[in-house]
Amino acid sequence: MSGLGCKYLDVAPDNLLTSDMLWETRANAEGYLNQIYGRIGIPDDDYTMLGASDETSCSIAGVNVRQLTSGNWNAQSNYWYYWGQNYAGIRQSIVFEQNIDKMSESIIGADLKKQYKAEALFLRAWFYWKLLRQYGPFVKITEQLSLNEDYNKYPRAPFNDCVAYINDLLDRAATNLPATWSSSSNYGRANKASCLAVKSQLTLLAASPLWNGNPMFAGLKNHDGTALAPSQYDVNKWWAAANAAKAVIDLPGYRLFTNLDEGDSQFDPYLSFRNLFLTNWNAEILFSTNMANSWQWGHEIRCAPNPGGYNMQNATQNIVDAFYMRNGRTIDDPLSQYVETGFVQFDDPANWGKSKDGLNRGYIKGNSNMYANREARFYVSIQYNGKPVLPAPTQDDRNFFSSDANKDGTGRAEFYYSGKSGVGVNNNGDITGYDVLKNVSPASNIRTNSAVYRPFIHLRLAEMYLNYAEALNEVEPNNPDVLKYVNLVRQRGGLPDLQTVYPSSVGNQAEMRKRILQERQVELAFEGDRYFTLIRRLMMGDTKVQTIYRMNTITNDGNQGFAFADFNKRTLLQTRVWNDKMYLFPIAQSDIDKNASLVQNPGW
């Protein structure tokens, strides 16, 4: 003990990193920016993925998403409370923007400064967009608020202002960012394509029925009477959406991924669609989070059947039925050749995936006829009963997933009652007869809990094609681009062009709208889009969307296993509770309690 006297306590941590010191070294400033990036959540198990839309249901009763779909939801439930998190990102992006300029150019060069500032603007726009999507009109914050502010002075801004504000942020960000990254070390950072892609998402949301003159929101007003939702339909918003999507499409350097990009000589729609998600980087990615050892294992194990996996993310019969037949037709089309009963006698002759994996990844002998002759994206996206488990590299690993009678080295997933994933032997067995399979890697081995790296793709070019087609169809149904971009997506999926199977849809706005939305449902399945598409299109109240079907997982198969024919009977899983107030999440009660000027969303 030295230094008697008053100085003794002046241990003010001089070696402590304080807010001022953040801006003294480049590494620290970059660390702060990294942290803002870190606030971009990977929604791999949130409501959009785990069962708030008709794609999936979670096998575990009582989880929040099951509460939500059964109507146990109010402003105090705080399910997926992202409001505060997004504002934290917004504040930090402002702090970053305000401080980066103070740094001398010897520490951080002018170009890099400009780039980082633009990234910070993008991030702020991203968080605002997330707020707008989930909660509707938000409170616009343009500078740091003090701790003792009168928060009651901060009401929500009208929807149009919110959109304009985010657009402005993105425009400013895009100006100073390159269209593509020349150095691979920047993969995962926002670039111009990322900015424009968010603009496309945003403008499509603004043009869609939810916000484009929706009478349901007529009463959504601030306490001073300011209307927060646009009361009039504005067709120009579709134009804005179409143009925004086209702006992304026109950027140089982006194209739909195919397996040819991986050096294959033969196009394989299965590998093209599957490996789009599993490559470390490709030209279809507009914005992704490139973080190793983060979400990958969780996604793999949630999706994998028992006993290696948790079997949680159960795909529904509803989404299964949406996938096309290989001939490009929907299964309810009499010409589709879809068969609902009986079992396949031969392995899939297409031999998709074999060039890379050495295994046929299509249907196999003994599968239900329901799963025969479906399009390639089906086999990429759906783990069905009897389909070999994917994240299991060796025969031994695959046998691990099989009952004794089924140990043939293929590892067919057993979703029937007495199967390894069945509800007969598991407390939380597979409830639909399906698991999600998209974005699961054959290089992972879920038996040993190992999962391989790939980026999480937030936005990709195919979505922009579909955004463009959808928006353009609303204003110029006869514009050939509508068909062109839907077809581009279909072609990568190995399907014939739309006009060859459904010529009547060409130029028919209503039918084309339906086709585009189905294309979207299939192409973007399990990527978090379905929920928001149903929301913005005001389709969530449709009983078809709220009535969820499954295979007959609950009737005892009497140890017939895969031969149990009654398994492939459509069975009701859930009649979900829907209330139109659910089109927007409620503002959390605690946020209203802290800020009296916040008005609650309609119906909550």
Next chain:
Amino acid sequence: MYKNYTNELGVPKRHVNKLLLIMRLTTVILIATIMQVSAAGFAQRITLSKKKVSLKSVFKEIRKQSNYDFIYTDELLQNAKPVDINVKEALLDDVLDKLFQGQPLSYTIEDRTVVLKEKTEISLKGKLALRTIDIRGRVVDSKGLGIPGVTVRIKGEPGGGTTNNNGDFSIAVTSANSILIFSSTGFTTKEVSVNGQTVLNVTLTEAVDELSEVLVVGYGTQKKITVTGAISSVNMADMRTPVASLSNALAGKVAGIISMQSSGEPGYDNSQFTIRGLGTFTGSTSPLIIIDGVQRDDVNSAFGGSFNNIDPEDVASISLLKDASSTAMYGAKGANGVLIITTKRGVAGKPKISLKAETGIAGFTERPEMLDGIQYMQLFNEARTNMGLLPNFSNEQIQKTASGLDPYLYPNVNWIDEVYKDHSTLTNANLNINGGTETVRYYISSSFYNQTGPYKVEKLNGYNPNLNFKRYDFRSNIDVNVTGSTLLQLNIGAMLVNARYPGISAGSLWYQSYATTPVAFPTKYPDGKWAGPTPNGGINPLNAVQNNGYSDEFRPAVQSVFTVTQKLDVLTPGLSSYARFSFDSYGDFNNRRSGVNDNWLAIGRDGNGELMFVQNRIGQQFLGYSQGSDGERIMYLEGNLNYDRTFSNHRIGAMFLYNMRNRLKSTAGDVINAIPFRNQSLAGRITYGYMDKYLLEVNAGYTGSENFQKGSKFGLFPSLSGGWVISNERFFKPLASTFTLLKLRGSYGVVGNDNIGRGDRFPYLTQIGGGSSTGFGLNGMWSGGLTENLIGVENLTWEKSYKGDIGLEIGLFNKLNLIVDGFDERRKNILIMRESISSIVGLEGTPVYANIGEMSNRGMDASIEYNDQIGKVALRVFGNVTYSKNKIIFADEPARKYAYQNKAGFAQNEFLGYVADGYYTSQADIDSRPVQKFGVVKPGDIRYLDQNGDNVIDAYDARRLGKSPFPSWLFGAGFSVAYKKIDLSLFFQGVADVGIMANGSGINGNGAGVNGVGVVPFSGLGQYPNNTMAKVLDRWTIDNPRQDAYYPRLSVGSLSDNNYLSSTHWLKDGSYVRLKQASVGYTLSSERLKKAGFPLLYCYASGQNLLTFSKFKIWDPELGSNGAKYPITRMATFGVRAQF
């Protein structure tokens, strides 16, 4: 003197060497007792010839010739006359008699020392009658042991004698009707009429002597009568338990403590305890722990509980400082109260050796009962049927399991019985020696504690993973009188906990033993294969504890204090000072060997009837290795100036001190924690007393903490207290024989707390640290993030506690003592995290502190003690009670829609949940009530009440439920009786007004499984429908729809189900009373053997937690809402105490 219960065979200490007591005036105040000793047999002859010399110079001469020391103070000799003396070859006592003739002095001789005293007021009037009747006898204590050194006087006459080492005396009296007066410090003076007898055996009872007792107070001691603050001291005789942890032994022993022991795992079983309940709702509520004058705990430190490792045998006293007056000097550290522990010191004399050894067994107070395999299968089927699912187990399977014919394919395992033994063993021993001379005294002690583990494991593969807790304590307290006025003291305590724990934590093991189904797999197969489930399907708990390896932990601690006390009477009488320096060092090391073995699962039998297996886990041949360590050191410096003097009727005291403290962590892990923790303070006390009747005291601390900004570092914490000893009033004299004490006291003041919640520091600085990361590049390389971990706010400072206390102390007939205190505490400026900041600021998850919380805590504590001797039976009855009720006044909450969900207005941690209203009786009943939004309900499910009247039951209908997990009442009561050589004591302790939320929400899977296992029926993921408590048999069924069933309609449940939400249905009364201690002892105190060189022996049998009475019978109620953890232990021990 203060009650000095030391080391004598379970008998309160009274072999007090009076000589030493005089020597140690700084700590011990002795009432002058009249002693005139006819010392015989002095061998030395004295030759002296002096005229008109001072007594002092004569003493020096005699000392040279005789080697006898003289003890006196200069004050004493002020009035002495010069003497003339002329003796040759005279006996010492003759010389002394001559010297003291006509002097206002008398003397006693003890152990070659002449002790001077003021001459007694009993004058030698009249001529002495002839003393012709010889009386002999023995003076014994309540246990029949002789008391040495008892003064024996004849009433109304001068002279007398003392008892010898065996308590024997002989005295000559003048008349057969003479009355003898027996007195000794620590005992009630007794008058016995001779009544013609010549042999008198007298039993003295231990005195509860209010006037002479001394209490340990903050930074010193005070005469108990003059204390004006609320301070209680623990009767150390009650602390004789085989319990390893000091804090566990404290519950119920003293008024003012509320504590709960939440685990029984040796080494990790310390109680969480508070003084007078909860004063704050954030940060720490633990009191400050002072050991031998030095702060020895640190909240948020891994070593905060190390004081628990001090052997209670080494503790001389424990004081509890409860109000503002007694704690103000601790300033910003004192708001939660202060516990002062003082260890024993040596007493001059021949070495006294005490030995204690005890051994016994330990088990669990309560062993949770789970469903057996058959019940499990049947109820699981019922639950599934209730949910519209098919049964899981076939009748055939159930029958095969019930038959028990093939326990490998159809197992039926009681995991708790497989994993836990009925009892384990414990042994402990303490050896201490004290003695010394007037100049050097020592107390040295060593002890050993050994407790074995409860797991049913054995040495396998070269190691035995069973828990084994060993503790070694060394202590050496040395006092050296360098000069007559300078005292050096050095205390060194070294403690080592050396323990082995199995490779699975105790908590996980309990969790798994609750969770694992009885029918999934056996423990192992006949060929030695260990059974285990498929991956992610749970674990085999016995396999986990036997084969997961082990960890050897050791936690050394060294605590040292060096004190120099200097009397400064030369400057001005009554002035003294001391300086103290202390350093402590703590370490925590562990070497972990973790293992994974092969696991197999039988899947059937082949054609020959042999088991067929799958290997579910591939093990490793060798145990893995990892290690961890942690440590810290603390240094402390204190300077203290003390003044205490009496001017006729006025007693004036003053004290002033300075101290500084520095604590440093070795493995802080981050910059913030690597900065030393520093404190600095000035404190002072002024006391004034008039005739020990009217008392006034001012205490103040001016403390600084490094945690706050310049200008806000220091704060002043003053207090004022006063007392009125009514029993010392003249008008009270008529009642004096009834009321030995009547005292009223009160205090008010401010104390502080610089402890910030979460262990944050420097809240005035915005702190940057690791935040969420992201990844960039082709392979997702991690890019570390930096974020604000704390947003600095200027001018933060301590929380302040405004405390008032009013106390009444009553002593009746010298037998009954009653102390009652009422207190009222208002904690303001509580340093809390802001909750009302709008999310739009963007600080979600980042703490911002402000001094704005407010809480009130009021209550009372009281203690009563009764001591009596009825014939040959000595009796002591005691009890104490503490009540505290807290209420949050302000917590910076958002303005909530429904006040019943607020924190403010309710107790800290008060349960939030729904108000249950029985079970639904029918579908019509369901339809007629408000819709419950927690899933589909059916008859037999729990109904809830609508709180906000919106006819919907949802999250808005959860409210505060009036009970919290922290008890409002804690009480302890017991008695001890001694008859001849046998003594018996019982001690009960309990709590009341406490809730247990028994829905399983307290049972945490910590990532290894779901929460609520064991309670929520069949909860769990995948192939893992967990086992359930046997209590589930008492359930609502369609056939027997009882409203009073414990469980609602059975379902495969989870905590978010309608039936398992926190509600009044599951809120159980957690009150309990338990027989905390019971002991019976026998004294083998043959004096004959003692003379022959054998020790004094006392043997006893004792039990801990033998009985528990509670309405809550599912697990030990002290565990609170989490029943799936190491239970409280019950012990039975046998021990021997010996003194040489």
